[in-house]
Amino acid sequence: MLQYILRRLFTLIITLVGIMVVTFFISLVVPLDPLASIAGPQAPQETVERLRTLYGFDQPIYVQFGRYMQRLLHADLGTSFQTGRPVLDDIIQYFPATIELATMALIVSIIIGIPLGILSAVYRNSAVDHFSRVLSLIGVSMPVFWLGLVLLLIFYFKLGWFPEPGRLDIMLIEPERITGMLLVDSVIALDFEVFWDALKHIVLPAAVLGLYGLAGIARIVRSSMLDVLSQEYIKTARIKGLNEFLVLTRHALRNALVPAVTVIGLTYGGLLEGSVLTETIFSWPGLGRYLATAFLTLDLNAVVGGTMLVALMFSLVNLVVDLIYAFLNPQITLTAS
Amino acid sequence: MTTQPLLSVKNLKVHFYTLRGIVHALERVAFELNRQETLGLAGETGCGKSVTARAILRLIDPPGRIISGSIIFEGRDILTIDEAEVRDIRGSQISMIMQEPKMSLNPVIRVGDQVAETLLIHDRSLNRRSARRQAVDMLAQLGIPDPTRMAQRYPHELSGGMSQRIMIAMMLVTRPKLLIADEPTSALDVTIQAQILALMQTLVSEIQTSVLMITHDLGVMAETCERVAVMYAGDMVEVGSVHNVLKHPQHPYTQGLLQTVPDKANPDQPLFSIEGNVPSLLEPQTNCRFAPRCAHVMDRCKREIPPVYNLNGDHQAACFLHDGSPEAQAV
Secondary structure, three states, rough: OOHHHHHHHHHHHHHHHHHHHHHHHHHHHHHHHHHHHHHHOOOOOHHHHHHHHHHHHOOOOHHHHHHHHHHHHHHOOOEOOOOOEEEEHHHHHHHHHHHHHHHHHHHHHHHHHHHHHHHHHHHHOOHHHHHHHHHHHHHHOOHHHHHHHHHHHHHHOOOOOOOOOOOOOOOEEEEEEEOOHHHHHHHHOOOOHHHHHHHHHHHHHHHHHHHHHHHHHHHHHHHHHHHHHHHHHHHHHHHHOHHHHHHHHHHHHHHHHHHHHHHHHHHHHHHHHHHHHHHHHOOOOHHHHHHHHHHOOOHHHHHHHHHHHHHHHHHHHHHHHHHHHHOOOOOOOOOOO | OOOOOOEEEEEEEEEEEOOOOOEEEEEEEEEEEEOOOOOEEEOOOOHHHHHHHHHHHHOOOEEEEEEEEEEEEEOEEEEOOHHHHHHEEEEEOOEEEEOOOHHHHHOOOHHHHHHHHHHHHHHHOOOOOHHHHHHHHHHHHHHOOHHHHHHOHHHHOOHHHHHHHHHHHHHOOOOOEEEEEEEOOOOOOOOHHHHHHHHHHHHHHHHOOEEEEEEHHHHHHHHOOEEEEEEEEEEEEEHHHHHHHHHOOOOHHHHHHHHHHOOOOOOOOOOOOOOOOOOOOOOOOOOOOHHHHOOOOOHHOOOOOOOOOEEOOOOOOOOOOHHHOOOEEEE
């Protein structure tokens, strides 16, 4: 088991190096000059040339590549052109807000998606099933910015049940920054007023993103549950005299969750990239907006850093998914070979 | 008291409501099973043997439905008691072993726990530890080597024969009064079949369980059963002692079925097969279902359902050939 994890972490490093190389060459073929966006449109030619020497863009490509790799292998992601700060600092600044939102969204989609999928499989073609189908359809087909605005209009503007966009009420003081996630930091600081306020702020954006993830999870749980319920061992469980609740919880669910775990993992990976639209509507200072700006302004160092972070997150989520597989299904054994 | 059978099935009718129409899977199934007796239920694939078995446990899956009839077990009609009562009977008084042992075990639960679960479901006072211990004892009784370690295994680590032993353990650990064995050996290697059958027989006589043995293998039937019921296309055609039915079959279908068994003494003889096909079950039964294939067919066979004639003693057959014969008497 430990050996397996170590081997996976080793392949992860190789993956990351591969991504470094690919990202470098993609940045070369972009038909735009990053220096133009750094220096600004009105900058005189000599300023641009000075910057080119400063950033090393005048060197031959293999020299640039060598420096780039050397820098990255020393965990130096460089400086962001847009913020003027080290990219790593920017990531530390923005990423926790995204983790927090992504995790809450995932929790929403799991606690609604899995029971909904089970119910629609058990009561196939009933009202519950139709409801779940419609909700899933809404989840995947409603644009998130539209849904976000509608939720804000109803629950913030009209009903006033939830607070304005943002992470925290401006009158409250943020707790000491430890993880960067307000919900966690406030608990560590035992500041429950902040915790409660932050929780209220995260509900609407998490609901918007959660509804999107919920759709996929409910559909996969429904179909795998239907498949499992037609298996012979479910008949065996009934013959033994188990009631339907025990048949579902003890015999069907664990088998049905295996395919769902894949979808949940992919959903979480996607959420961790950050969502530009949701973050913009809810004034959420997360990674999505940071990366979108980086791409639009050709902030190459930030693009490379963000790409590596997303790749790292996907790989880690996949590793966790595989570990959960092995836990759920004893037929899967994790061998290091 | 002793004459009252353990299980008495009367006029069981089960229909399946499919998109193609109503499938009349069981039209007239009736038999009795005495205490500590092994009754064979014979017939070709699709004739309704397994449906009969599932109906006894009241576990017909939709779109199937039990239309009419009665299944009296120990004085109670399984078809009219409430769901909780049936659940109580399942696994503790009536158990069932299925055809595909490897598919019938839950892949994510240790086999020892699956055996123990049957005990725990029916005895709330039992704790997990002693249920596990009883399960291991049961495995030992089935001649499984190193039962403590075997109990820790998962189904995919076991062979087909071993899986079927686990199934038998799981279904007999509660000492039920009736065991339904639905083709318990047909998915197994020939070399293991005899072993499993012998094991089942020993255990069954030890805990004094009656058995309903469903099989299309007449050899298995001759070896294990005291009485035999023969089904054809959802209809019960002949019931009697294994000797009478196999040596002096009274229904033309049974006679044909027995002729299909290859003769070992005469290996060059071509294999016998009954002409024609099984009728569609989409029509309700209005005549003898075997009439289109029967060598002795008469006009009335195509118009009327033949009643069940009581022949000498225990032997019954549903065929007009016995109408008016001196020993026959319609029931």
